[in-house]
Structures are given as C-alpha cells and as structure tokens.
Amino acid sequence: MTTSFDWRxxxxxxxxxxxxxxSYRVERLLGEGANGKVYLVERQRAWYAMKIGADAVDLQSEINVLQAIANAKLVSRSEPYLVEVDDYSGTDGKEYPFYVMRYIRGATLSDFLSKRGMEWFPVAGYSLLVKLSELHAGRWTFGDLKAENVLVSDYGRVELVDYGGVTAFGKSVRQFTEIYDRGYWNAGSRSADAGYDLFSFGVLCIQVYDARRLAALAGSLLPQNRSPEELLKLAQSIPALRPLGDWLAKALRGTFSNVEEAAREWQQWQRRTSGRSSSVVPRWMKGLFVASAALLATTIYWLLRTGA
Structure with a gap:
C-alpha cells in the first residue's frame, strides 16, 4: 500500500x-508522486535529484528497481544513476527514507515547450522514445509517464525522473496517473509492457497541445464510455496533431509492436514537420534529430551485444 504525505x-x-x-541543500521541488516527493538538491557544488518517501518498505522496492536498472546498464554509463540511499530525521521527529539520483539540468516538458515553442516537441518526443527504448530493452515499463516526470535540457534531450512506477514486464504497473493510464481509458490492462508506455505517450501528445480539453474530456465521460476512440476524436480536433493521427491511433489502440517501430514512424512525422516549418526550425535542430536517431540505433545494438 502506498503512503503519501503533505509537507514540503x-x-x-x-x-x-x-x-x-x-548533507544536501534543498533548492526546489521537481515533482511528486503517490509515494514521495522529488527535490533538486546541491552537495559540494554538484546537483542531484533526491526522492524522499513516507514509507521505507514502499520506497525500498523502488530503490531495488533502480539498482536492477543500474546493474543492467540501461541508463547512462558515464556516471552512476543511483548515488546514495539513507534516512532523514524530519522536524516532526519522524524518519523518512530517501535516495539520491544524478540530475540532468532541464525544465519539465510543459515548461520547456511553453518557453521554447511547440516546434521543439518532435525533437523532445523522439528523445523520450529513445529513453523508453533503454528501459524496454531490459523489459521494464516506466509506468507513470506524464509531463511532470519528463525533464528536457536546452537541446531537447530528455531525462526521466521519479522511477516509482517502473515495473518489470508482465507485472501489474506499480504507480500511475489516471489520465495517462491505459486501464482508465478502457484501452487494455495495467499489466506492464511496451504498449502501456506508448499509450501514455499518446495521451501526453494530446496533453501538451490542449491540456484543458483533455481534462474536460476525462471529467465528462462516464467510466464505461472512456475509450481510445474518444481520445482520437479530441486529437483530430487539434490541427497540429492531425498529421500525427496515424501514429496516435497505433499508440492508443496498442498496435505498435515495440517502441523502436514507434520511433521510426515518429521520425517520419518529424521529418515532415521540420520540412513544413523549415523557416522556423533551425538547421542544427534537424541535425540533432538525426543524432538522436543514431543514438537509438546504438542503444539497441549495445543492448543486444551485452545480452540485456
């Protein structure tokens, strides 16, 4: 059972x-989930992400997942992902477990796009698919995929935060947010697989373009009337998403075979998008997308060679 707490x-x-x-000095809140809060913290002039939970057993299971991911080398190998695990004595006299992760400087996906413009979404979206491919190659589902858990750097490079929902393929998803959840929309089970993350990614596409109408749709439908088709109708009413209609249909209906197939089709859409908006999108951004494609291919090759 997950325990939450209200203090910040x-x-x-x-x-x-x-x-x-x-010792770590708190800078600001990065995000929060059902079982804890993630803070940006500083120690000896280096930045980290720290997650503090209310329940040691609950957070320990998350730490075990992170250690397994690190041992399988499914995240960046240039520096350790999981830095430290310890307990903190709060001002209320209670002890709270925490763990410290490496931190990639950036803004949440929504904030990044608000500041830089929606023309960056194809690049950031592709980088997110690359990140998911690393987890899926090790047979892990991220689970709680939402805008708040996606950090984007200056060049559209994505890092996932809050691994509380990461779940081994075949098991019930550990942690999720309803509006991004496949089960909530009667689109499939909550069993962890590649399709679960891709469904959430599809909802995320709609959310970044029209969060208000997505929330209104979810709130207006009876549970038995929620479906991928309702989401697709909304997507079709958003002009910027119409060219992505076929991709969204596959993501929301669960017909992609894996994230690599989804990434290839995303790449085709991105090329069409950058071609139409070449006066807006600088040439170096297109080059960054090509580099991201190469990174995806390299990641898959490396994981196959090491037998992950």
Missing part, C-alpha cells in the same frame, strides 16, 4: 543522512 521542504533546508552523514 522549503528552499535552503539541509538534509543530513542519518547513517552516511552526507
């Missing part, structure tokens, strides 16, 4: 580990 740590709070005695 103010900026400047110093978190000192009970056992390892490392």
């Amino acid at each position: 740590l103010p900026r400047g709070t110093v978190i000192r580990g009970k056992w390892k005695r490392s």
Whole structure:
C-alpha cells in the first residue's frame, strides 16, 4: 500500500543522512508522486535529484528497481544513476527514507515547450522514445509517464525522473496517473509492457497541445464510455496533431509492436514537420534529430551485444 504525505521542504533546508552523514541543500521541488516527493538538491557544488518517501518498505522496492536498472546498464554509463540511499530525521521527529539520483539540468516538458515553442516537441518526443527504448530493452515499463516526470535540457534531450512506477514486464504497473493510464481509458490492462508506455505517450501528445480539453474530456465521460476512440476524436480536433493521427491511433489502440517501430514512424512525422516549418526550425535542430536517431540505433545494438 502506498503512503503519501503533505509537507514540503522549503528552499535552503539541509538534509543530513542519518547513517552516511552526507548533507544536501534543498533548492526546489521537481515533482511528486503517490509515494514521495522529488527535490533538486546541491552537495559540494554538484546537483542531484533526491526522492524522499513516507514509507521505507514502499520506497525500498523502488530503490531495488533502480539498482536492477543500474546493474543492467540501461541508463547512462558515464556516471552512476543511483548515488546514495539513507534516512532523514524530519522536524516532526519522524524518519523518512530517501535516495539520491544524478540530475540532468532541464525544465519539465510543459515548461520547456511553453518557453521554447511547440516546434521543439518532435525533437523532445523522439528523445523520450529513445529513453523508453533503454528501459524496454531490459523489459521494464516506466509506468507513470506524464509531463511532470519528463525533464528536457536546452537541446531537447530528455531525462526521466521519479522511477516509482517502473515495473518489470508482465507485472501489474506499480504507480500511475489516471489520465495517462491505459486501464482508465478502457484501452487494455495495467499489466506492464511496451504498449502501456506508448499509450501514455499518446495521451501526453494530446496533453501538451490542449491540456484543458483533455481534462474536460476525462471529467465528462462516464467510466464505461472512456475509450481510445474518444481520445482520437479530441486529437483530430487539434490541427497540429492531425498529421500525427496515424501514429496516435497505433499508440492508443496498442498496435505498435515495440517502441523502436514507434520511433521510426515518429521520425517520419518529424521529418515532415521540420520540412513544413523549415523557416522556423533551425538547421542544427534537424541535425540533432538525426543524432538522436543514431543514438537509438546504438542503444539497441549495445543492448543486444551485452545480452540485456
């Protein structure tokens, strides 16, 4: 059972580990889930992401997943992903478990697009598919895929945060947000597989272009009337998403065979998009997309060679 808590740590709070005695200064809240909050923290002039939970058993299962991912080398191998695990004695006298992850500087997907413009979405979206491919190659589903859990750097490079929903293929998804959930929309089970993440990705596409109408649609339908077709009708009413209609249909109906197929078709859409808006999208951005395609191919090749 997941336990939540309401308090937030103010900026400047110093978190000192009970056992390892490392100190971290809180900068700001990055995100929150059902079982904890993720903060941007600083230690010795280096930035990290720290997740603090209310329940040690619940957070430990998440830490076990992260350690398994790290051991399988499914994330960047240039530096450790999971930095430290410890407990924190709160001002209320209770102890809270936490773990520290490497941090990639960036903004949430929604904030990034609001600042930089929607022409960046094809590039950031492709980078997100690359990130998902790393997890899926190890037979892990991210699970709680939503805009708040996607950080984007200056060049459209994506990093996922809050791995609380990561679940091994075949098991019931550990943590999810209803509006992105396949089961909520009567589009399939909550069993972890590649299609679960791709469905959430499809909803994410609609959310970044028209969050208000997506929320209104979800709130207006009776549970038995929710369906992928309702989501597709909404997508078709958004002019910018009409060229992505075939891709969204496959993602929301679960007909992609894997994330690599989804990435290839996304690439085709991105090329058409950048071609139509060449006066807006700079040439170097198109080059970045080509580099991302090469990264996806390299990731798949490396994972096959190592037998992940």
